[in-house]
Amino acid sequence: MLSCEYVKCSDLGQAFQLLETREDAYLLAGGTDLMVGIRGGKFAAKLLIDIKELEELKILKEDEQGITIGAAVTLNEIATFGPILKNVPILAEGAHSVGSYSIRNRATLAGNICNASPAADTAAPLYCLGAIVNIIGSGGKRSLPVEEFFTGPGRTALEKGELIQSVLIPKPYPAGVGTYQKASRTGSVDLATVGVAVQNWGDQVRVAVGAVAPTPIRAVAVEKAVNEKDIKDWAKAAALVYDEISPITDLRGSRDYRFHLAEVLIRRGLERTMGV
Numbered sequence: 001m002l003s004c005e006y007v008k009c010s011d012l013g014q015a016f017q018l019l020e021t022r023e024d025a026y027l028l029a030g031g032t033d034l035m036v037g038i039r040g041g042k043f044a045a046k047l048l049i050d051i052k053e054l055e056e057l058k059i060l061k062e063d064e065q066g067i068t069i070g071a072a073v074t075l076n077e078i079a080t081f082g083p084i085l086k087n088v089p090i091l092a093e094g095a096h097s098v099g100s101y102s103i104r105n106r107a108t109l110a111g112n113i114c115n116a117s118p119a120a121d122t123a124a125p126l127y128c129l130g131a132i133v134n135i136i137g138s139g140g141k142r143s144l145p146v147e148e149f150f151t152g153p154g155r156t157a158l159e160k161g162e163l164i165q166s167v168l169i170p171k172p173y174p175a176g177v178g179t180y181q182k183a184s185r186t187g188s189v190d191l192a193t194v195g196v197a198v199q200n201w202g203d204q205v206r207v208a209v210g211a212v213a214p215t216p217i218r219a220v221a222v223e224k225a226v227n228e229k230d231i232k233d234w235a236k237a238a239a240l241v242y243d244e245i246s247p248i249t250d251l252r253g254s255r256d257y258r259f260h261l262a263e264v265l266i267r268r269g270l271e272r273t274m275g276v
C-alpha cells in the first residue's frame, strides 16, 4: 500500500524549506504523473508537498509582458483561456491533447514540463512560442527559455529547493497560424509516439518535435530551409529533420517509424500553416 506523509502548503516558503531539507520530498500539483510514478517505483517519495491550492500559483493572465500561466493552473483552464485561444491557439491544442478531460482537470503545464518526458505534449508548442520558465526558490527567482529547461529524459534545469512559479508566453505574438499534431497509438489518453508543432509567424517559421530525442527539440535545419533559403518544397524541407533527431524504439513505436512520422507531420504542418 502507498504510504506517504502529506503537507498542504500554506505558502511558497514552506515548500522551499521542505524541498531543501527532505531528500524524499516531492511537489504535488495535479499528481497525474507523480502518483503513477510513485506506484510504479519511479519516485521514492516519502513526503508529498501539495502546492495546488496556493493562490499565487493559480494566476492565469495576459498583460503587457504576455500570458502568464501559474504552476497550479490546469490544462483545461489553459485550453479554454480566451487570450490563449485568440493569440497562441497552438498551446491550447497541445494542452487539449493531453490524456482525457478528467486528467486535464487536474494536470498542470508546470507538471507536464517538470516530468520532462521528451513526449510531453505542451513542450513542442512552448518551444515554438519561445516560452520562458519562471523559477523560484529560497535563493530568489530566475528565468530560463523552455529549451534550456529540459536537460534530458526526466531531467530539468531545476536545482534543489527550486520550483516552477509560472510559465510566460512572451509578447509580441504577431498574427500567425500554428498547428500541433500528435500521432499516438490510441485516439486519446496516450503519450505521443511523435508530436510536432509548427508555428508560422508570418516573417518566421518555427518547428518543434517531441518524442524523437532525449528532450523535445527545435527542427533547426527545417526552419533554416524555410526561413533563410526560402524552400517552398515542404516535403524536401521536412526531410531535413532526419539529420536532427535520434529516436528510440519503445512500446509506442520503432525508431524507423518515428523518423517517418516526424517527416510526415512536419510536411503536413508546413502545408497547413504555409499553404500547399
Ligand SMILES: Cc1cc2nc3c(=O)[nH]c(=O)nc-3n(C[C@H](O)[C@H](O)[C@H](O)COP(=O)(O)OP(=O)(O)OC[C@H]3O[C@@H](n4cnc5c(N)ncnc54)[C@H](O)[C@@H]3O)c2cc1C
Pocket: 026, 027, 028, 029, 030, 031, 032, 033, 034, 035, 036, 071, 097, 098, 099, 100, 103, 106, 107, 108, 109, 110, 111, 112, 113, 114, 115, 119, 120, 121, 122, 158, 162, 163, 164, 165, 189, 190, 191, 192
Ligand atoms: C492516463 C494518463 C494519460 C496521460 N496522457 C498524457 C498525454 O497524452 N500527454 C502528456 O504529455 N502527458 C500525459 N500524461 C502525463 C501527465 O498527465 C502530464 O504530464 C501532466 O501535465 C502532469 O501534470 P501534473 O500537474 O499532474 O504533475 P504532477 O504529477 O503533480 O507532477 C509531475 C512532476 O513534476 C513535479 N512538479 C509539479 N509541479 C511542479 C512545479 N511547479 N515545480 C517543480 N516541480 C513540479 C512533481 O514533483 C513531479 O515530479 C498522462 C497521465 C495519465 C495518468
